[in-house]
Each structure stands twice: as structure tokens, then as C-alpha cells.
Amino acid sequence: MQLAFRLESEGSMTMANATQLEAALLNLVINARDAVAGRGAIEVHTRVVQMHGDAELEDGRYVELCVSDTGPGMPPEIAARAFEPFFTTKPESKGTGLGLSQVKGVAIRAGGTARIRSQIGKGMAVSLFLKALTPQAxxxxxxxxxxxxxxxxxxxxxxxxxxxxxxxxxxxxxxxxxxxxxxxxxxxxxxxxxxxxxxxxxxxxxxxxxxxxxxxxxxxxxxxxxxxxxxxxxxxxxxxxxxxxxxxxxxxxxxxxxxxxxxxxxxxxxxxxxxxxx
Ligand SMILES: Nc1ncnc2c1ncn2[C@@H]1O[C@H](COP(=O)(O)OP(=O)(O)O)[C@@H](O)[C@H]1O
Ligand SMILES: [Mg+2]
CATH class of the missing domain: 3.40.50.2300 (Response regulator)
Incomplete structure (x- = not known):
């Protein structure tokens, strides 16, 4: 299993609870680890994105924190429910179903949201979008x-x-x-x-x-x-x-x-x- 980081820090300041954000990142990486089951790659990627006319998010800059993996991905019926608290497909001893709901909560409290992109059989990515602070220039x-x-x-x-x-x-x-x-x-x-x-x-x-x-x-x-x-x-x-x-x-x-x-x-x-x- 590989774990790689691609971190762009330019302009990526946001306002979030650091402990909760760390827990969110940990939840995502653990999900990715479970998904690749020892035989794939995980990447943590940060960058600043500009939102324009998004259905859910106000226009403006967001810090995207994305964890992607090369596991089996998520079928749409699971993706539709994955952010629900207590929704899990894992055996009782392994999953609580609280990981992704915590992730979404943190993102919302930072003025953003969380989203899943999945390609069945190829892998998937979960992104947190956190409202970026504008530099006081x-x-x-x-x-x-x-x-x-x-x-x-x-x-x-x-x-x-x-x-x-x-x-x-x-x-x-x-x-x-x-x-x-x-x-x-x-x-x-x-x-x-x-x-x-x-x-x-x-x-x-x-x-x-x-x-x-x-x-x-x-x-x-x-x-x-x-x-x-x-x-x-x-x-x-x-x-x-x-x-x-x-x-x-x-x-x-x-x-x-x-x-x-x-x-x-x-x-x-x-x-x-x-x-x-x-
Ligand atoms: N990286 C991933 N690849 C495939 N499925 C995933 C991934 N992350 C989460 N899931 C699916 O979403 C469900 C909910 O995830 P989560 O809220 O973290 O709860 P838990 O990990 O305890 O099951 C998981 O049970 C799994 O079915
Ligand atoms: Mg989890």
C-alpha cells in the first residue's frame, strides 16, 4: 500500500476546528486503507479552488482537502447514503458509520461541504471544501x-x-x-x-x-x-x-x-x- 501527499499551501488558509479537521482526515485515510485492502494507493491532496455558480456553495475560494484511493469505489446507492450517520457496509466490529458524517460536519462548519467522486472498480475520492480566507492585502x-x-x-x-x-x-x-x-x-x-x-x-x-x-x-x-x-x-x-x-x-x-x-x-x-x- 502506498500513501502519497500532494500539498499546495499557497493561499490555503481556512477557519476550522483543528482537532476536528485532523479527525476528519484520519477518518478519510482509514476508509481509504480499508478500501484498498493492502493493495493500492492513497493520496492526500490539498489545493485552492474557485467556485462559481455551484448549486450548494457560495461563489468564492475554497480550500479543497481530498483523500483519494485506488480501491473498488462506491456504487451510487452507497454514495447516496454514505454521509448519513451510522450508515456502514462494514461488519459491526469494524465500522461505526460515523466517519463520513463527521467529515461532512467539519466541512459545513467551515463554510463548505464534502463530496464523493467515485469510479466503480477504479477508486474514489472524498473532498472537503473549506471556505478560504482572503489575504488582507x-x-x-x-x-x-x-x-x-x-x-x-x-x-x-x-x-x-x-x-x-x-x-x-x-x-x-x-x-x-x-x-x-x-x-x-x-x-x-x-x-x-x-x-x-x-x-x-x-x-x-x-x-x-x-x-x-x-x-x-x-x-x-x-x-x-x-x-x-x-x-x-x-x-x-x-x-x-x-x-x-x-x-x-x-x-x-x-x-x-x-x-x-x-x-x-x-x-x-x-x-x-x-x-x-x-
Ligand atoms: N474510500 C472508500 N471506498 C469505498 N467505500 C467507502 C470509502 N469510504 C467510505 N466508504 C463506504 O462508506 C461507508 C460509510 O463510511 P463511514 O461513514 O466512514 O463509516 P464506516 O467506515 O464506519 O463504515 C463505508 O461503510 C463504506 O461502505
Ligand atoms: Mg470510516
């Missing part, structure tokens, strides 16, 4: 200077702090898409300067950063701007310990952050802050 070209913050239409202003430019740009773009005005900075010090210019409605910050860390920033803000909601993102596993060191009421999200969770936390924070200040 326009800001200098459009003359949108960094000191013209919150330039979007949103009435709620979010100050976003993350030292990872990829994460920062991706989250800023998603928040702007959700009609928030966003100013994004790379560290705690820049954040304090930005707040000095304009007080935002909420702060979303990473924890581990050079210089002024997220925790330090949150402590400072709890003194200087006690009613300003702070939402914390951390990659650490010890989120509970971290939470103990944070001012009470600080929301904490674990990285990789699901955008739906972030949007909900931001909304909840802004709403509760406006109730308090009334």
Missing part, C-alpha cells in the same frame, strides 16, 4: 492607513491583538465580515496606545505575546477601563489556571478559536457591558 493599496482604525461600517469597535500576523489578519477579516469595525495590532503596548486614541467597545486579545502579555494587558485595562470587556484567546491547555489570574468576567476562548464562538463572545461582552453602563 488591500490595506496599503487602498490607502487605508493603519492609523485610520475602525474604518469599516460597523458601529461596534473591536480592538484585536495578536502577534501572529496570519491569525490577526484572518480574525480581523472575519470580524469585519460580521460588520464590526476592527483595529488590529501586534502587541499589548500598541493596544494601550490604540485605546488611548479611541476606546473600543471590546478588546479581543491573544495571551502569549512578547513584551506586554495578554494577562498583563487585561490587568492594566481592569484598572484603567474597568467596563471595557476583554475577550481572551489562548493556545494553552491550562486555560483554567490562566483564568484564575484574569480579572473576573474576562471571557476566555481556547485556540484554535471557532469564529462562531468568537462572534458570540464578542456580542455577549458588548451586550453585558452596555447593560452595566446604563
Amino acid at each position: 488591500q490595506s496599503s493599496a487602498s490607502g487605508d492607513a493603519p492609523n485610520a482604525p475602525y474604518a469599516t461600517t460597523g458601529h461596534c469597535r473591536i480592538l484585536l491583538i495578536d502577534d501572529d500576523a496570519h491569525v490577526r489578519d484572518a480574525l480581523a477579516e472575519l470580524l469585519r465580515d460580521a460588520h464590526y469595525g476592527v483595529e488590529a495590532v501586534a502587541g499589548g503596548l500598541a493596544a494601550l496606545q490604540a485605546i488611548d486614541r479611541t476606546v473600543p467597545d471590546a478588546v479581543v486579545t491573544d495571551q502569549a505575546m512578547q513584551g506586554v502579555s495578554g494577562v498583563l494587558l487585561a490587568r492594566v485595562l481592569s484598572e484603567t477601563h474597568p467596563r471595557l470587556p476583554v475577550i481572551f484567546m489562548t493556545g494553552y491547555n491550562d486555560a483554567d489556571t490562566l483564568k484564575a489570574g484574569l480579572p473576573t468576567g474576562t471571557a476566555l476562548l481556547r485556540k484554535p478559536v471557532l469564529f462562531a464562538d468568537l462572534a458570540q463572545a464578542v456580542q455577549a461582552a458588548i451586550e453585558s457591558a452596555s447593560v452595566v453602563s446604563r
